Amino acid sequence: MTETASRPTLEAVAARAGVSRATVSRVVNGGDGVREPLAERVRRAVEELGYVPNQAARSLVTRRHDAVAVVIAEPETRVFADPFFALQLRGISKELTAHDSQLVLLLTEGRDDHARVARYLAGGHVDGALVFSLHLDDPLPGLIHGAGVPTVFGGRPGWGDGVREAVYVDCDNRGGARQAVRHLLGLGRTRVAHITGALDQTSAVDRLDGYRDVMGDADPALVAQGDFTPSGGERAMRELLERRPDLDAVFVANDLSALGVLRVLREAGRRVPEDVAVIGFDDMLPIAEQTEPPLTTVRQDIEDMGRLMARLLIGGLEGGSAGKDPVPGRSGVVLPTTVVRRASA
Amino acid sequence: MTETASRPTLEAVAARAGVSRATVSRVVNGGDGVREPLAERVRRAVEELGYVPNQAARSLVTRRHDAVAVVIAEPETRVFADPFFALQLRGISKELTAHDSQLVLLLTEGRDDHARVARYLAGGHVDGALVFSLHLDDPLPGLIHGAGVPTVFGGRPGWGDGVREAVYVDCDNRGGARQAVRHLLGLGRTRVAHITGALDQTSAVDRLDGYRDVMGDADPALVAQGDFTPSGGERAMRELLERRPDLDAVFVANDLSALGVLRVLREAGRRVPEDVAVIGFDDMLPIAEQTEPPLTTVRQDIEDMGRLMARLLIGGLEGGSAGKDPVPGRSGVVLPTTVVRRASA
């Protein structure tokens, strides 16, 4: 069935119901101002013909798309390897679904993709964009700004071209880091090291700042640079063990990295937490609960962040702010963090 | 800038360049048959105005969208917890990007979502659909069929309503399972158990069949039902230990489940592989390489499957087959598997 026989149009439904296109359109879009018997007839015609509105035609006139782009400025490799994005997407997806909006996923692997994404956003496919994982030198904010699409960022964007009053959602990276370090100090540890994330991202910088807030006077050799990945964590931990074999605690910038850290400590014969206490960041459940020993970490509600981003965007859209700022006057929402105690610290 | 000032249209570009809309359209779409000086003038106008074609308008007439839907019939929880989907998506994403096509992700959490997805597909947003993780009783194939959108399935669909000649890509689940079991037997194991996947999915059924091909005469008590998740694996492994404490090998339906299996074995004080050899399925690198001990498993190239699915769909689309079957005459592509030996078996 159906063959190449193109789908029925409003016209067809109108003919079948013996009314005008306008009437069908009204019924299809909520049915206000159409008397019941007529409306019923239209509904039946829609049903019988299996009519589904053509979105392209509708968007052309309404300029709405009921779709939101999610842009992740990260190679696919990372996006799909890091549960962080998964959780965020989950929150977003839930919220969008609730608003009958579709999620369009745009991954930007490298330079070339930027243009493609910009073109897509400007092409009027979506009502807005949620953008993640910006790096310091990323041209994306500028391009997106140019595309003139309402946008909410995930994570505080590093200040770049004209993103001054960008709307963003983030967790309290700095405060969370302070909590983590204080927790370790509270355990009686004194030589607390830190393994950073990728320092071209604000989250990593903020967490490092938080560490320094508390450990300001500590030996700089206690800080090693990671990149949010397990292998980065491994490398950094090896460095640390070399530089300061006497360390008795490590605050790792995220749980994923902690995976590598724990591995290296195990290899080195250090017991966790007896010899070295380890605390992560994110509370990525599938990771934190399964490590050996289970990971004490700073919890942020990632899924909720995603949901909130979507809500802000949609709220802004519905609020009818014609411009690009979904939440005029409000530019950043920062969510709280808490320490979740497990066995590693 | 940009204000609410709507984006420039073809008309505007034409005016600026002093040509007709048709000419601009030609230049924008490849520029054949337009003399160079004119074309250049148009390009400059496009540039100056920052013109980007309105996709809705274009789709309305061309009926093309340069977008493909990826439908995953699984709760978000699983989609994002299971690296399997991630890899598949990665392959798809790469291929689509290469063809300048966008990926639209549709997750169907439950019954309610089916209608939404069907509506979306029928609404003419996309040129085709890639559908995953169908369950036996899933109405989706029928709905999608009804939507009249070219579709490629990931994994052999369980036969349902009129999906007879569905196009699909799958790995050789049955053959791979046979390889796994033979590998265990080759190690001298004789009491080989099997932990199944979710048996409402063909991949799980096929793997079970493969196990039985080789172990046909074995004690049925050696088979326990899992569901492709770590906790499912745990449960099943406990059952097995109870029923057949003498087992000396387990073939687990996927690597993710093996995670739980290894945990239970460790708790039970069974050494792997000395006491119990364990083999998984999928070769999900981030998992298989990191387990303790590293997991021997049946490798399938998941990313490549994704890529292939996308290629089939796009190829079919470009082939101009008006109907729904992107690859007439060919309905299933089955990829080979190989055993990857690590430490667990």
Added chain:
DNA sequence: GTGAAAGCGCTAACAA
């Protein structure tokens, strides 16, 4: 409350 008619921005015959 309902219908007629005018576009939304674009492509694709068809003329010139």
Added chain:
DNA sequence: TTGTTAGCGCTTTCAC
């Protein structure tokens, strides 16, 4: 080679 002219399927004033 370039321009003119119809629509694509829908929403939305504006009359009736």
